[in-house]
Structures are given as C-alpha cells and as structure tokens.
Amino acid sequence: MTTAHETATAAPATGKAAAAAAPSMNVARAASLITLALLLLAPLFLKNFYIFQMTQWLIYAIALLALNILTGGSGQFSLGQSAFYAVGAYTAAVMMEIMGVNYVLTLPAAGLICFVFGFLFGLPALRLSGIYLALATFALAVAMPQVLKLHFFEHWTGGVQGLVIIKPDPPEFIKTIGVKMSQDMWLYYFTLVVGIGIYIASVNLLASRSGRAMMAIRDNQIAAAAMGVDVPLYKTLAFGISAGITGVAGALGAIAVAFVAPDSYTIQLAIALFLGMVIGGVGWLPGSLAGAAFMVFVPNIAESISKGLSGAIFGVILIIIIFLVPHGARQIAYMAQHLIGKIGKSS
C-alpha cells in the first residue's frame, strides 16, 4: 500500500523537490491531455459497436475509480462492489421504466441511494478489517442477485426476467445545431462527461482534508486516531462515497446496455472489478482506465485465441502481467515517465 501513498503526497511538494518534479509533472499533464483528446476524438472515427465498447470501458473505469478510493484511499477491501453496481443499475432501470423519470436524473438518485446503502453497510463493517471485511462484502455480492429475484421486489425488478430499458436519444439541442449523433455516441459523450466530473471530484477529495484523514487511517489507524481523526466516520464515509460512485457507474451501465437482470451482477463482476483495480494499480486513479480496458478487452482477446480454453488463457495473461508489472499500469506509467525524463535530461 506504500505505493498508493506516493502519488497522493506528491502534490504538496515544495522547494527543490518541486523543481525536480516539474518535468515529470509536465509529462503527466501532457499524458492526460493526450488521453483526453483521444477520448474526445476517437468515437468520431469508430463504428457504433466500438463506441458502445468504449462506453462500457468508461463505465467500468468509473466503478474502478470508486473501488480505488476505498482501497487505495482508505485501505479497506471490498469484494462486494457488484452489489452497489447492481443497486445503481436497478435504481436507474426502475426509475426510467416504471416511474418514467428522465435518465439524467437517475444518476444522482442512484448515487445517493448507493451512498446511503454503502454508508449503512460500512457501519457493521467497522468491526472488521482486511480480509475479514473482504469476506463480509463478498457475502453481499453473493446475496445480491438472489435478493433481486425475491418475490417481494418482483413487482419493480421484473424478477429473473429483468427489465428492458429504452435507450435515450440524443437531446434535441444537438439536432438543432445540425449535428447528427447516434444513440451510442451520445451515451459515450454523456458517460465521458460524468466520468471526468467524478474523476476531478475524486482527485480533489483525496487531496482534501477528508482525503488525508482517510489516507492516515490507511497507513496507521491508531496514529490517525491519536491525531484526532474520527476513524469510524471516515471509514464509513469512504465506504459510502465508493458505493455512491459505483452506483452511478451501475446506472450508466444499465442505460448503455438497456437491460438489467440479476444474472448481470453476479460475484463474477465483483471479482472482475477487484482484478481491474489491481491491474490498474491500487490507489492510482488514472490506472482505472487501464484496469477497465483489461476487464473489457482481455476476455475478448483470450476468446479469440481459443474458445475452449479462454479462461485458461485469461489466467495466463493475468499471471504474466502480475509477474512483470506487479503494480499494474501505474508501474508502467512510472517507467515511461522515468524514460522520458532521462531523454529530456540527455538532450
């Protein structure tokens, strides 16, 4: 977990350190600008199907970001993110299809409901730490698909059948300014805007007083308490925020896929999210994009190599990555930064 510490504390560097950090900061800034430009422009040249895949990629990246705040930020493990994702997805689906609410409004609602849900779940979770907390959240993820099938909720959730959602069209103003945009492209940009908003908010959160309190808890709970940090509050808060963001991702996912069913949110999803976080680099927010890319594209690559052994190939790819770059995308980014820094110095 020490690696996660570095980025977060890199920002307030002063004096000499700041001067030394300046070129690498520029590199990082340039890299993020290039990424942003690519994210903005790529859909203009792609078929709808690929835009849809990219939308899914962004949605998973948001969910990974949420997990990163929890694990990288406050040091708590969760294998139950799929449950929050499901609650967010169903919130959006039920609001859109049964109550007829506009899809944009379902996002804050999903975020809020999941925040409360996560916060409440965080309370008993306070007594647990490390792997025990992971197990408790695991139970949540296992239970969720069955809970969604319960007779009691069936009236709203559609039971095993799930709910079909009508995909939103691009808003009128886009047509009036003369731009022709497909549903997929509109949803992509919509997701991108939401994602960037959440990303900026998360970066600021981790750099704020609350973020520092969370990281203090992560690094040493007793020391944090001694410094006057309200440990239970910040731990549950981290849970709530993480769940809330995951809920927004779930809602976006439901809208993009246009269908929710209990089978969509099994423990497999929770494990995939956990995997994505590790691949992206624990505690490094930009790594969420890399982790999500792994989640969306690597299974397809594995399948294209061999259908019968896709699971095994996926495993081999995973082992190779963990073996070569144990800190995930974050490590690659650092290596690249060093390399560019060196080239910059020698020239």
Add this chain to the structure above:
Amino acid sequence: MTFNKTRLAAVSAAALLAAAVSTSAFAQKKYGPGVTDTEIKIGNIMPYSGPASAYGVIGKTEEAYFKKINAEGGINGRKINFISYDDAYSPPKTVEQARKLVESDEVLLVFNPLGTPPNSAIHKYMNAKKVPQLFVATGATKWNDAKDFPWTMGWQPNYQSESRIYAKYVLKNMPNAKIAILYQNDDYGKDYLKGFKDGLGAKAASMIAIEDSYEVSEPTIDSHIVKMKATGADVFFNITTPKFAAQAIKKSAEIGWKTTHFLNNVSASIGAVIKPAGFENAQDIISVAYLMDPADPQWKDNADMKGFDEFLAKHFPEGNRLDGSVMVGYNVAQTLVQVLKQCGNDLTRENVMKQAASLKDFRSTNLLPGIKINTSATDFAPIEQVQLMKFKGDKWELFGEVISGEVGG
C-alpha cells in the same frame, strides 16, 4: 482526345454489357449482410464459460455439424462461416457480443443464442435492427410472439405447451383428480403453471387443491411436500429444477404420498434426477420427450440414431453422446440448414424469417417418430409436439400418441 473518347466509350460499353450479363445471370440472387456467392456468415452466442457452461457443448456440436455440411459442399454451394462468441451467461456481455456479431462481423443472422436472461437482453435490439434471432435455446413461451417480435423465434417445445399436455392427460384420464402443484417461483415455474391452468380451463379452480411455490434459495423442499400430502391430492405436478425434483421424488416416497406424478421435462434426466432420487421411488412418474434418448435401447438399431453416432465419430469425437445438449445441438443445426436451403439464392434477412416461418412437416433426424416441425407467419413455435413417457424399471418408456400442446394455435 479522340483516343480517350473511344476508350471511354469502349469501357463504358463493356461495363454496360457486364452489368447486363450479371443482372441476367444473377437475377435470382439477393443477398443480405454476411452472404456472398461462397459464404454465409452465421452468428451465435453461448455460455462457454461461467455458471451455465455445461450448455456450451451445444455451440460446439453446431460448429461440428456445420463443418460437416461444409465438407459436403455447403448449402447451395455456400459454406457456413459459424462465428460463435462466449457471453458467460451474463446479459451485458450478451449485448456486447450480439452487437459485435451484427455491427462488426455483419452476420446474416444470430442463431440459437442460449438462455432466457441473455436472450431477453438482446430481444429488443435484434428486433429494432431487424436481424433474425433464430431458434433461441430457451423454453420460455414469450419467443412465440410473431406480432410484436417478428425477428425472434424459439425452437424447443415451450413450457406452456408441455404443461397443457399434462392438463389434457389429466382431464381425459382422471377427470375427478385433486391436483397439487409445486413450482419454482420464477418465470420458468410460472410459465409452466400458466400453461397447466389454461389447459385445465374452467375446471382449474375446482381441481387444483393446492398451488405451492418455493424459492431457489431454499435448501430443501421437504416441508412443501408434507404440506401438499395433507391436502389429500392424488395428482402431483412437479415443476422443479433437477436438484429439487430429486428431493420431491424422494420425499413423496418417504412419506408414502401416492400420486400420479407429472415431472416437467426440465428434470427428466435420469442421471441428474431419477438416479439420485432412487429408481424405486420414481416408478410410474410421467413426463414428456421430443428427442430420441441415446441411452434408450429401443433406438439401438435405428438408422437415424446410427447417423447421429456416425456424426459423433467422424466430426465430433469429443462429444458425449449421453449428454442431452449434444442431441439438441445436432437437431437444431439441421433445422437451420433446412431454412437456409429453403432460402435458395434469396439470402436476405427478410427471407430467412419468411422461410423459418414456413417450415412444413420438417423432421430433423432425431425427433421422436411422428413429431414434425411446423411454423407459419403467426406460429413461431417450431416444435409443439411431444410424446408422453412413463418411468419403468431404470428407463423412460414412451407411450401413447404424439400429442400437440399448441399455445394460442
């Protein structure tokens, strides 16, 4: 300049001529996406991984069957390019794979995607895109809805038609029966229940003594059986999945509840249900079948069963002949080949649906004798006939005529 002009004239004349020739020679040919003179692209989505991966063998059987067809020269000279993707039984992945097939691979149709939730996830999409979602591998009744979803068609007998058959049997043979029904509380259980009640018609209210449901999450259904026995019912309709079916059969025998026991086809597997429940407890249970059972000795010398075994030996040696899914894959693939044959050179998506909806007395090789596949513009349920069977000794024995339980037809 003049040279150029003459050349231009010559070229355009040649082009015109070529166009004329091609239109006359290919007047009959109409191709939708994914079709050329030598190839037909067929998409498919299967759970090769994940909780339902046991069914993945259906996709592998189909692939092997199309390889055989290709080796024999294809369909009207066109080879089948079978593109099958894994969705791990996860609906969002099904949507992604379906879109990949339709928008990126540009297949002519998506054939036999498996499972009710995955198919529900792409139901609207396929119909909006007007791409055939043909012969889906699920027994839900909702796939037979030609009016609202003209691009989706099922294949196997649906749950409602099966339970109508039991209802008919009860009405005919035990008109004064007191019926106990146990069903799984989900879409599958309710589908069966609805068909059964519809089949009983006006007599449903007076004949059904108890309607009890259980949740998949319950560890055992013993208490339900005890409760049902207490009503004094003499007919038991058992709408349960394999694990619970075995429990129900065992418990009824244990507490000495003697009934005419109807077991849904979902749990008719000898290996997964009857054997664990005990052969002695399962005597005289009634169920239905529509395909030949490779384990049944009566088909030992049957030419079609031999054909099936030959196919396995030659083209699909890794397939397990006792696995019911292999038999299903083998027969549903034949049905698609028939549809494509009927299409001739008009291989558009519209014509595929038109031909799929005009199957007349078609028999894939291993349907039980007498069962025929019939569809029409309003009837999107290919197999509607089944035959009753009774468990005797250590195997199912077919009895009676082939019967039909058409829903709404």
